[in-house]
Amino acid sequence: MPSFESSSVSPEDRQRYLEDLNTDIYRAVAQPTKSQIRRWRRYLAEEISEAQIYASLAERSEGRDAEILHEVAQAEQRHQHHWRTLLGEHALPEPKPSVSARMLEFLAKHFGTVFVLALAQRAEQRSPYAEDPDATEEMAADEAIHEEIVRALSTSGREKLSGNFRAAVFGANDGLVSNVALIMGIGASGASSSMILLSGISGLLAGALSMAAGEFVSVRSQREMLDASQPTQVTLRVAKDLNIDKNELVLIYKARGMSDEAAEHRALERFGYLSYDCDPSLSFRDDVEAEEGAGVNEHGALGSDIGAAASSFAFFASGALIPILPYIFGGSGTWAMIISLILVGIALLGTGGIVGLLSGASPAKRGFRQLAIGYGAALATYLLGLIFGATVV
Template sequence: MDRNAPSSVIATDTSMHKTVAHPSKAQIRRWRRYLAEEISEAHIYSVLARRSSGKEAEILQEVANAELRHQNHWRALLGEHAHPEPRPSASARMLQLLAKNFGTVFVLALAQRTEGRSPYAEDPDATEAMAADEAIHEEIIRALSTSGREKLSGNFRAAVFGANDGLVSNVALIMGIGASGASSSMVLLSGIAGLLAGALSMAAGEFVSVRSQREMLDASRPTQVTLSVAQDLDINENELVLIYKARGMSDEAAHHRAMERFGRLDCDCDPSLSYNPAMEEEDAPQEHGALGSDIGAAASSFCFFASGALIPILPYIFGLGGTFAMILSLVLVGIALMGTGAIVGLLSGASPFKRGVRQLAIGYGAALATYLLGLLFGATVG
C-alpha cells in the first residue's frame, strides 16, 4: 500500500485484508447504498428487539449486531466517503416507521424479502462471510415470522380470502348483469343479493369447516378414563397397558405407566418412564394454533366477504349507471384486488406486486367471462 497516497482515494477492506485504490464513483455510490441499507436494517432489528421479549429479542439483537459488522466493512472501504452518513431509501424509512409503530409480523415479512434479495453473493467487494450472513439472516427472519404467520393464518385467512371472494364474485355478477342490458337499479339489486347470499354462504361454510375440524380433534383427544376406572381393572389382565400402547408408547413405558395408575410404582428409575400429572394428555393430538375459533372465522368471513362485495356496487349505490359505472367499479375492484394480493404475498414471503397482479388477473378474468356471457344473453333476449 502506498502510504503517501491520499486517504480520499484509498479504502481498506478490514474483513478481506486488502485495499481498493482509487474507487470509482460507481463503487462509491454502490458502497454508500449498501451502507445505508445496513444502517437501516440494524436500526429496524434493534427496534423490533426492544418490542419483543425473551429469546426472540435476543435473536433480533444479534442480527442487528451482525448488520453493524457489515456497516464497518463498507465504512472501511469508503473511508472519508462514508461521510456524511447516507440516508436510507424511502422504502427503508417506511419499514423503520412500521417497525416503530406496528407489530412485528408484517415488518419481519418485509425484512425477510430484503434479506433474500441481498446482492452480496455476486458483489466482488463484499466478503463471502457477509454473503453467508445475509443468507442465514433470511432463514432466521423466516423462522421468527413463522409463529406470527400461524397466529394470523386462522381468522386472518378467512378475512383476506373472504374479501377477495367478495370482490371477484360480485364484480363478475354485476358485469354479467350490466352487459345484458339490465337497468342500473337491477344491477344494484343483483349486487346486493349477491353480497348477502355470498356472505351468508361463506360464513356458514367457514363455521361448519372449523367446527368440524375441532370436533375431529376433540374425538381424538384421550379422556381421563384411566384415572376413574383403574382401581376396578383386573391387574393380572392389565388392559390399561393396551391404552398406552395404542397411544404410541413402548411396551416397557406402557407397562410402567399402568403400574403407576394401579399405585404399584412410585418411580425413582428412568424419568422418561415416570408419570407426570401435568402430562395427563401427553399423547393427545393438539389443536393447531392457526385453526382459530369457529365463531370468529364465520364472523370474519361474513364481514370481509360483505366488505369486498360492497366495493363493486359502490358506483351504483351513489346513483351512477351505464358504462361509466361499470368502468369505475372495475377500477375500484382492481385497486382492492391488488391490495389483498399484496397482503397475501407479503405474509407468504412472496413478491407483493406479483401476488397483487395475479389476484388482479383472476378477478378481471372472471369479470370478462361473465361480461361476455351477459352480452351473449342480452343479444339473445333482444
C-alpha cells in the same frame, strides 16, 4: 500472480509485488469513479437503514430474538465502515435512505410486526454484494446469513398469522372476485343500475352466508369427531368394581396404542397397586391430570364454531362490499363499472401483496397475480353477460 509458496520467488520480488498491489489498491480507493461513488453511497445508505431497522426491531423484541437482532444490526454497522473507508471524504454528507427504506424504518420503530421482518428478508435477498467486486466475500456471506436469520425469526410470526389472518385475506379475496364477476356479468347484459345493485347485495349475502354456514359445519364437525375419539375417564370410574383377574382394562390401553407391558402397568395403577407410571418422571396423579386434559389444546386450536362462522361472514362480506360501492352511492352505467373495477383492483393488489409477504415471496408479483385472476374472472362473466344479453334481445 507469482506463487509465494515457490522457492524460486525471492524475498525482494515478493516485497516488490506487495508494494505494487498496495499501490493499486490505494489508487482504486483514493480515486474512485463517479459511478463507484454513487454506488457506494447507495450501499452506505442501505446499510445505515438496515442497521436502524434491526435495532428498532430488537428494542421491540425480547430475550433471544432481541439479542440476535442486535448482533445483526452490529454486522450492518461493520458493512457501513467498509463503504465509509472506500468513500473517504465522499461519505459526507451522509446519504439518505430511499423512501421505501424510511417507511420500513418507521414500521420497525412503531410496529415491529412480522411484515417488517418479511420485507427485511426480501431486502437481504436482493443484496448485490455477491456480484460486486468492491464488496468483500465476507460481506456477501454476511448478507446471505442475514436472510436466513430473518427467515427463522419471522417463522413463528408467520405461523401465528397463517391461520386466522390468511383466512381473513382469502375470505375477503373470495368476496371481491365473486361479486365483481357477478356485477360485470349483470352489467354487461344491459340490466339497470338498481338491478345490478340488487344482484350485488344478493351475491354478498348469499356468499357470506354460504361461507359462514360452511365454516360452522366444518368446525362443528371437527369438534364432534374429536369428542368421539376423546378418551373418557371410564377407567377411573369403574376400576374399583372390576375383577383384577378377569377384566378388559388392559385392552383399553392396548387399543390406545400402549405396549403390552405398559398397558398392564397402567391397569395396575388404576387398581391402586402402583403409584407411578412406566415413565418414572410421571406420577400417577400427573398422568391422570394429563389424561383428563387430553384434547383441550386440539379443541382450543379449532376455536368456536359460531366465532368461525361470524368471522367468515364478515371477511367475505367486507370483500364483496367493495364492488357495489359505486352503485350504493348512486353510480350507473359504464363509469360505475369502471370505478368498481378500479376499487377491486386496488383491494386485490393489497390482498395479494399481504399473501406474498406471509409466504416470503415478492409482494408485487403476488399482488399482480391476484389482480390478473380477479380481472380474468370479471372479464369472463362480462363476456358471458354480453352474449346472453344479446341473445335475450
